[in-house]
Amino acid sequence: MPTAIESTFSLSVPSSTRNLALIREFVSQVGAQAGFDDSELIKLELAVDEACTNVIRHAYGHDTSREVSIKAIFDEEELRIEVVDNGRGFDPELIKAEHVRQLIAERKAGGLGMQLMKLLMDEVHYEISPGKKNELKMVKKILKRN
Amino acid sequence: MPTAIESTFSLSVPSSTRNLALIREFVSQVGAQAGFDDSELIKLELAVDEACTNVIRHAYGHDTSREVSIKAIFDEEELRIEVVDNGRGFDPELIKAEHVRQLIAERKAGGLGMQLMKLLMDEVHYEISPGKKNELKMVKKILKRN
Amino acid sequence: MPNPFAIHKSHQDDIVILNIEGYLDAHTAPQFEETIQAEVDQGKVRIIVDCEKLTYISSAGLGVFMGFIEEIREQGGDIKISGLNTKVKQIFDILHFDTIYDILSDIPAAIHRFAEVPIRKD
Amino acid sequence: MPNPFAIHKSHQDDIVILNIEGYLDAHTAPQFEETIQAEVDQGKVRIIVDCEKLTYISSAGLGVFMGFIEEIREQGGDIKISGLNTKVKQIFDILHFDTIYDILSDIPAAIHRFAEVPIRKD
Ligand SMILES: Nc1ncnc2c1ncn2[C@@H]1O[C@H](COP(=O)(O)OP(=O)(O)O)[C@@H](O)[C@H]1O
Ligand SMILES: Nc1ncnc2c1ncn2[C@@H]1O[C@H](COP(=O)(O)OP(=O)(O)O)[C@@H](O)[C@H]1O
Numbered sequence: 001m002p003t004a005i006e007s008t009f010s011l012s013v014p015s016s017t018r019n020l021a022l023i024r025e026f027v028s029q030v031g032a033q034a035g036f037d038d039s040e041l042i043k044l045e046l047a048v049d050e051a052c053t054n055v056i057r058h059a060y061g062h063d064t065s066r067e068v069s070i071k072a073i074f075d076e077e078e079l080r081i082e083v084v085d086n087g088r089g090f091d092p093e094l095i096k097a098e099h100v101r102q103l104i105a106e107r108k109a110g111g112l113g114m115q116l117m118k119l120l121m122d123e124v125h126y127e128i129s130p131g132k133k134n135e136l137k138m139v140k141k142i143l144k145r146n
Numbered sequence: 147m148p149t150a151i152e153s154t155f156s157l158s159v160p161s162s163t164r165n166l167a168l169i170r171e172f173v174s175q176v177g178a179q180a181g182f183d184d185s186e187l188i189k190l191e192l193a194v195d196e197a198c199t200n201v202i203r204h205a206y207g208h209d210t211s212r213e214v215s216i217k218a219i220f221d222e223e224e225l226r227i228e229v230v231d232n233g234r235g236f237d238p239e240l241i242k243a244e245h246v247r248q249l250i251a252e253r254k255a256g257g258l259g260m261q262l263m264k265l266l267m268d269e270v271h272y273e274i275s276p277g278k279k280n281e282l283k284m285v286k287k288i289l290k291r292n
Numbered sequence: 293m294p295n296p297f298a299i300h301k302s303h304q305d306d307i308v309i310l311n312i313e314g315y316l317d318a319h320t321a322p323q324f325e326e327t328i329q330a331e332v333d334q335g336k337v338r339i340i341v342d343c344e345k346l347t348y349i350s351s352a353g354l355g356v357f358m359g360f361i362e363e364i365r366e367q368g369g370d371i372k373i374s375g376l377n378t379k380v381k382q383i384f385d386i387l388h389f390d391t392i393y394d395i396l397s398d399i400p401a402a403i404h405r406f407a408e409v410p411i412r413k414d
Numbered sequence: 415m416p417n418p419f420a421i422h423k424s425h426q427d428d429i430v431i432l433n434i435e436g437y438l439d440a441h442t443a444p445q446f447e448e449t450i451q452a453e454v455d456q457g458k459v460r461i462i463v464d465c466e467k468l469t470y471i472s473s474a475g476l477g478v479f480m481g482f483i484e485e486i487r488e489q490g491g492d493i494k495i496s497g498l499n500t501k502v503k504q505i506f507d508i509l510h511f512d513t514i515y516d517i518l519s520d521i522p523a524a525i526h527r528f529a530e531v532p533i534r535k536d
Binding site for chain 1: 418437439440441470472473474476477478480481483484485500501502504505508509510511513514
């Protein structure tokens with residue numbers, strides 16, 4: 001007997017930054033159905049944008065013939081987002097978060113994506129099998145307002 | 147040697163009319179990338195909305211545990227849309243288009259969906275295998291402006 | 293999510309003006325249908341549907357116009373449609389709704405049409 | 415598709431004002447980067463980025479602010495940020511950008527800040 005009804009949404013698009021707007025719209029509409037308010041929705045959009053931007057840039061190196069897939073599943077308690085690629089993979093343990101001030105001193109214009117995901121979501125978890133299936137799972141709890 | 151590069155997008159959502167807005171946004175953004183202008187985009191949105199509304203209402207009888215899938219593929223010449231369900235199916239040959247005036251006289255508030263799809267798209271084609279896979283393929287040519 | 297569809301009601305003498313806003317599809321059409329039903333139930337059958345803020349309509353929305361028009365005209369009323377933007381008007385035009393419904397540029401024109409042609413016969 | 419991102423440029427004395435509009439993500443950030451680069455190349459290093467019409471920013475957009483700030487400050491200039499709406503300001507706040515950049519409510523306040531604090535040191 002299922003106790004919670006899950007709603008599942010999925011989107012696949014060519015690996016190009018021009019599709020980030022569609023990805024954010026997808027996340028925003030699913031997030032709104034899940035019960036998040038406007039200020040939470042922009043955070044969800046941002047976390048998923050960062051995840052997909054990394055796939056487009058790093059996993060696939062801007063090869064637009066590849067595909068980015070996003071799955072979003074929610075029930076009453078939480079929204080889970082899964083971003084899947086079959087690109088080159090990496091070891092997330094090796095990426096150390098540097099403070100913005102330090103990045104600026106090193107004249108870096110990047111290095112915030114994974115930090116943001118962790119700040120914005122309640123759980124962020126990678127499962128990497130380079131060239132096969134690299135999966136990023138993120139969870140955001142739905143806070144009941146009453 | 148491929149002569150034309152295809153871009154493929156797919157979206158799956160629970161079978162509920164509340165997801166029609168997301169479906170239209172998906173079609174609109176893909177259609178814009180394919181090169182359609184605003185007045186063509188609303189027609190594309192409408193054709194796909196009608197197709198998905200029929201799946202939600204007729205194929206699945208508003209059972210929101212089912213899934214509606216839309217695939218959109220474009221190259222330089224055309225945009226193809228495929229709407230897939232595994233619901234009860236029907237024989238599209240048996241559906242005869244009635245004029246709005248006649249529908250009104252019969253006090254019907256429906257019967258325009260399939261007519262609209264045919265008016266809005268260049269090709270509309272059903273492949274029905276009830277309970278297994280019912281597929282609606284629609285094509286819209288991309289007119290070159292120069 | 294901002295409310296995707298809203299209806300604002302006002303009056304001009306015995307004419308009911310319904311300003312509809314947002315999109316009218318299979319999800320939002322039932323709300324529109326209930327609103328018109330409530331008016332008809334009260335015998336209010338002179339109705340202007342102002343679509344200035346309507347961004348989209350599908351056959352489910354058009355169906356609401358179709359389902360009531362015979363009954364309303366039999367009762368001596370009519371539905372006049374006003375304010376359609378170019379994009380949405382295209383959809384009405386594809387199905388030749390203008391041969392069945394009075395479609396006017398704005399609310400004053402629709403009120404004026406009610407004075408001239410209380411019930412469209414065709 | 416309406417242009418998702420646009421930049422309008424104006425001047426106030428030796429200050430360049432860039433009004434950015436739409437969303438600033440990995441797709442549109444390169445356009446913003448080129449615009450700032452062009453100003454810096456001409457020695458214009460007193461820059462206000464007005465974000466009143468900015469609807470969204472990701473780390474790719476924030477990166478443009480980060481990549482130029484050291485060089486601009488070394489040359490005696492600064493980037494002041496104005497007009498952030500509440501939603502977008504949240505994103506700057508999460509990363510504590512306000513500890514590094516002067517963030518003002520509107521363009522006049524940003525101009526005023528340039529007079530008071532030509533270069534923010536922290
Ligand atoms: N999906 C991915 N595939 C491969 N490498 C990745 C992926 N995501 C992140 N990385 C690696 O982790 C680094 C840090 O990522 P991030 O914190 O998002 O900052 P940025 O993308 O700006 O460098 C990237 O530079 C890249 O080397
Ligand atoms: N995907 C579908 N699955 C099952 N039956 C369908 C499907 N699409 C259309 N039909 C049948 O065709 C009829 C006509 O559809 P349509 O022209 O869209 O008008 P309406 O949906 O308003 O009845 C429907 O009433 C239904 O019986």
